[in-house]
Amino acid sequence: MFCPTHTCRTCLKRLRPLHGTPTAAPARSTPQNRSYANGSGSAPSGSTSSASKSNDWQTVIGLEIHAQLRTGRKLFSKSPISHNAASNTLIDIHDAAFPGTLPVLDKEAVRLSLLTSLALNCTINPRSTFDRKHYFYHDIPASYQITQSYNPLAADGYLTLPPTPSPSTSSSSPSPFSSPASSSTAKRVRIKQLQIEQDTAKSQTVGGDVLVDLNRAGTGLMEIVTEPDMSSAEEAGAFVRRLQGLLRRIGSGDGDMEKGNLRIDANISVHRPNTPFGVRSEIKNLNSVRFLQTAIAYEIQRHIAHYESTSAPLPQETRQVNELTGETYALRTKEEAMDYRYMPDANLPALIYRPGTIEDLRAKLPEMPWVTVERLTGIYHGLEARDVETMIQLDEYQGRGVAYFEEMMRGLDAKKGKKAANWMTHEVLGQLGKAGREWDERVVSAKMLGEVVDKVEGGEMSGTTGKAVVRHLINTPGAAEGSDLDALLDQLGLKPAPAGDLKELCEKAITKCKKEAEMVRKGNEKVAMRLVGEVMKLSQGRADPKKAREIILQILQGV
Template sequence: MTYEPVIGLEVHIELQTQSKMFCACPVVDSVSAPPNTAVCPICAGHPGTLPVVNRQAVEYALRVAMALECSINPVSVFARKNYFYPDIPKGYQISQYEQPLAVNGRIVIETAEGEKAIRIRRVHLEEDTGKLTHVSADFAADGETDKRTTGESEKGYSLLDLNRAGVPLLEIVTEPDFHSAEEVRSYAERLRALVRYLGVNSGDLEKGVMRIEPNISVRKRGASELGTKVEIKNLNSFRALERGVAYEIKRHIAILEAGGKVAQETVGWDEARQATFSQRSKEDAHDYRYFPEPDLPPLVVSPDWQEAVREQLPELPWQVYRRFVDQYGLTRAEAWGLAAERAAAQYFDAVLQATTAGIRTVYAWVMGELLSLLNAAGRNFDLSPVPARELAALLNLIADGKVNQTTAKAVLAEMFKSGQSAASIVTEQGLSQVSDVDLIARLVSETLTENPAEVTSYRAGKVTVANWLFGQVMRKAGGRANPQLVRAELERQLACSG
């Protein structure tokens, strides 16, 4: 019996506006900011307070929906999602339900079989909840149970931070179009690239500003009816996402093959155990009693407003990717490695436009030598101490024969460290390439005279010795000799009868 996974995704994206969705409180980093310092009566749910829609949040949401090729609803409605939980002080969450902001979009992902379109069911706005931190009874700095609770310290306690409550949240819901963990990861990577390109979210899964929740079921291959659905939470990296989905698929298949039934539930991902664990049963679907938010009018997005937002859209990551493949001849992996980060793609384009070096050379230096230095320094391309024009100038020095590859790598390292230009470093340190044919001939002759045994080995048929001799000549020249001239002269002198 063969089984087929069927997976849909819900992704929550915090919109990086200056203020919250329905009040003037600032949006702060929920990880580093002191708890409960960005809270007002509106986001704390005090009776009698009235919400006001954040226009910037709506525009950010429109950017994403348009980039996903969604149909924008000219009129959408906010609704109250009613449920009781400590992190939602009003007793309800303002969301959208029957009339969301946008519907029927798509995003194209790369799979092992080629490109695949994933359908987007809906994109809607809502407010985020507060943040609960659960502290066990064992936790205390001195090994003692923390006594700050009132008579419940032996059971542990929970801390509530409302800094995140009311932060603009965009929910993107797909159709169940995924059939593998790899497809899920590909979608998530492309969606993160998109929100970064659009400037609406940092894409930091680790901080929870982008939360991905797969809904997984497994059915017999060829069957039309879906299996029992399980939702996974606590997936704070792409690796955790892929492994969590793969684990659940295997778990479902094992249960079905053993004749069992999969329980409908929400599970969490345990990174240490590399396994999921049950969080709560979902046998009974929640009745959230949605009804229109009486304190907010319908959200009207006029054609003029839509057009103004559409005109601001940048070149999207998959458009950059396709350009790099079609125009530059990069492989799919190379193209996406650049296109996934807007700053990297822009840097690559800028270097390419300012140098006479070829595409392969530019790619090797941007994604090889420079990226290595950036990673070691914990920096991104937008914080590179080597501007694109300066890397282009260095590549021009190589193309013009003024420095060789080995010297250029040392020059780049110095540029990264000091911020100096390539030309000034080469001049100040006397690193210009040696192309004097008489000098090179003398260095080769000296090297062969000093290493008669290696010369004899070469002439006896051990041709690989030539590479060692080449290295000795370059060492004599301080690494600055023109390697093409050195190799040609070395071959000429070795070919002479000994």
């Protein structure tokens, strides 16, 4: 167990480097895009090399993650939570530990934590209890934090990591969502336990004063503890990204590390193969995947440098990362560790569930994002993980993006899956993006887009017309309401030109492009498409290109 605070209390005064700075600080990685971007390829460049260049060291990493529960209120009081509120405005008297106040547990926090536990394949403890963890500091008004130490909510789960590419082959970016089944390197990280606990207040030292903001005090957290099953910074990063996706899909957390809604402590040690684990150091409060990976890389180097330069034991320490240099520094050693005097909290009854509760929750579990990727790429030939990830990111909480795609596919041949995805992600999203708007499944209904895709891919409509329909729906407020494709084409004057007109247009095109016409006449059918292009131009995109080609060939070759 460890302290949950951001800033670290009394130990802050003792900040001092205990070791000489290892020579090579890890290089900065390029900033990552969204968390789904790259599962494992973008770790600091120094990280793997330090571990793998000397094959005789193995790294062991375990994570302790604090995820803020997305309930909108505090765990034991009815006070709302918000990031934007002025300091000390969101406080119930219980949050300030007024004498005589008692904790009243938010049941929604329990439901979300149970769902998260089930998604992490944990066993739910049939009877979990709350305990108090004691220490004196400004950020904890009661001088104890309510947590679950002796009987946590859930235990013994796992999360499967995305497959790691072997260094020699991979140029494509592996994704945290892509199928683990296809790769023998897919790895499970065991979850030791998941517990519910209170967050602390925020404290800040300004001049000689410690300023305290109780807005965060009493906010609900899930603490998720892994077994030491990760062996590189890349794996740790991939684990965190996958967990973020899981929390969002469950709706139990937003995984926002920037806001401190997801905070990570990493336990790191190195050892030689077939020897016991080395002494671990704990890096506290890592608030981005990049800092997590930087800190791990730095620690690996530091530990190896220590073992290779001296026979003295490595001190067990709690450390923090300097976000400017990427180096870590010691907060306190094991000898300075506090005795938290854990004690059962008699104000909170044990959590016991009615028969069927857990089964009902399990039945309601949404599909995890990486399972969606695996399933959809399996059904629709040519559909890539990247496509599905784009759909997932449209709405990570409700999965409306994926639902839209699946609704669209209900009226379509599965072979058109890739094309349909392109229409959705390139045309609809692209045009919305140009208009500076967020995705909304109502702008172009799934049914409408499905019909467009069907007609265009079946050659009944030109791509240009299809795009025009999409553009119209996006740019005309209310256009989507109640309209069907046929009426819309009429309204826009985009109905395919009648056959008579088409012949006229084809002849015009032949007259206009004499050189190409001559080539076709001589048997070069490829060039016919240039004439078709001209027909499309003349018809302002309304002509049916397939038919135009037929007519042109008929005129020129008499086929």
